[in-house]
Amino acid sequence: MRIVILGAGAWGTALAINAASAPGGGRQVTLWARDAQQAQDMVNRRENARYLPGQALPPTLAISHAALDTAQAPQWGADLVVIGSPMAALRGMLGALGGVAVPVVWICKGFESPQAGAAGGLLGHEVCASVAPGLKAGVLSGPSFAQEVARGQPTALVAASEHAAVRDALVAGFHGPTLRVYANEDIVGVEVGGAVKNVLAIATGLCDGLDLGLNARAALITRGLAEMTRLGLALGARADTFMGLSGLGDLVLTATGDLSRNRKVGQLLAQGQSLQQAVASLGHVAEGVYSARTVVQRARSLGIEMPISEAVVALLDGRLQPAQAVAALMGRDPKDEAF
Numbered sequence: 459m460r461i462v463i464l465g466a467g468a469w470g471t472a473l474a475i476n477a478a479s480a481p482g483g484g485r486q487v488t489l490w491a492r493d494a495q496q497a498q499d500m501v502n503r504r505e506n507a508r509y510l511p512g513q514a515l516p517p518t519l520a521i522s523h524a525a526l527d528t529a530q531a532p533q534w535g536a537d538l539v540v541i542g543s544p545m546a547a548l549r550g551m552l553g554a555l556g557g558v559a560v561p562v563v564w565i566c567k568g569f570e571s572p573q574a575g576a577a578g579g580l581l582g583h584e585v586c587a588s589v590a591p592g593l594k595a596g597v598l599s600g601p602s603f604a605q606e607v608a609r610g611q612p613t614a615l616v617a618a619s620e621h622a623a624v625r626d627a628l629v630a631g632f633h634g635p636t637l638r639v640y641a642n643e644d645i646v647g648v649e650v651g652g653a654v655k656n657v658l659a660i661a662t663g664l665c666d667g668l669d670l671g672l673n674a675r676a677a678l679i680t681r682g683l684a685e686m687t688r689l690g691l692a693l694g695a696r697a698d699t700f701m702g703l704s705g706l707g708d709l710v711l712t713a714t715g716d717l718s719r720n721r722k723v724g725q726l727l728a729q730g731q732s733l734q735q736a737v738a739s740l741g742h743v744a745e746g747v748y749s750a751r752t753v754v755q756r757a758r759s760l761g762i763e764m765p766i767s768e769a770v771v772a773l774l775d776g777r778l779q780p781a782q783a784v785a786a787l788m789g790r791d792p793k794d795e796a797f
Contacts, residue, residue, distance in 0.1 A: 470542025567652030647699030656746030663724020
């Protein structure tokens with residue numbers, strides 16, 4: 459199977475390493491980098507020193523900086539194209555790949571920032587429907603840190619698409635001894651889980667940074683799951699999706715793991731850093747920072763209550779200080795526990 463991964467960030471590189479390292483040699487993997495110098499450095503050093511330092515690239519992994527439209531060319535001959543760009547670049551990438559006949563999937567998580575004249579931002583499958591409706595498309599998501607996938611540590615992901623051929627291609631491309639891939643038709647639920655958990659992880663990082671204790675963290679995760687589910691159901695998702703890997707699983711990982719960039723943002727804000735300082739210190743994208751406002755906008759447009767996400771946006775906008783954000787959540791009127 460021939461796999462082309464477009465984007466040599468941490469996550470794209472990790473998937474490329476994992477797929478190219480699979481026993482049996484049945485996968486031909488090409489990792490494409492937008493930056494020519496980065497591509498050459500990876501060829502020379504057999505390492506992505508910028509995003510995954512210290513992790514060797516398999517000898518069979520090909521590195522490319524060819525023109526993007528060669529993903530359609532016979533010399534690439536891909537059976538599966540994976541977009542590894544941040545959410546902000548997904549629209550342009552999908553537009554460039556609009557004529558590709560093979561399955562095209564993305565691995566970014568979040569809501570796109572609203573386009574000019576639009577009421578709110580879109581999830582990945584909605585972006586695809588607007589710019590490349592003819593693609594057989596889907597998403598690969600779930601609880602995963604790039605470093606662990608690259609090292610071959612056990613991980614389980616979800617391949618979501620309305621097209622069976624896309625789900626099958628993802629399973630064939632990435633399922634292996636250390637990476638288990640489950641298929642799911644509910645792309646709406648899978649994408650909502652991947653987007654909202656990043657926002658909620660900022661809240662749990664704030665909780666941990668203020669040393670509020672494990673009880674507070676558990677409460678935030680549980681009520682955050684309720685927020686995620688409410689929004690997902692309003693957008694047409696299935697409730698059971700949020701009890702799975704891309705809902706509860708991804709939320710727990712991102713809200714508690716020390717490798718979580720979104721959780722780290724919350725911790726740094728609790729320590730008194732500005733948002734600009736916190737983001738700059740990461741060296742990578744924290745999607746929750748960029749999609750939080752859009753999550754809240756979509757929820758408001760649907761009449762969905764998401765108090766934790768609202769508090770995160772107020773914190774990011776500087777309208778609330780860390781302690782005030784916690785006080786606002788704890789000061790809410792009592793109510794029955796329900797979605």
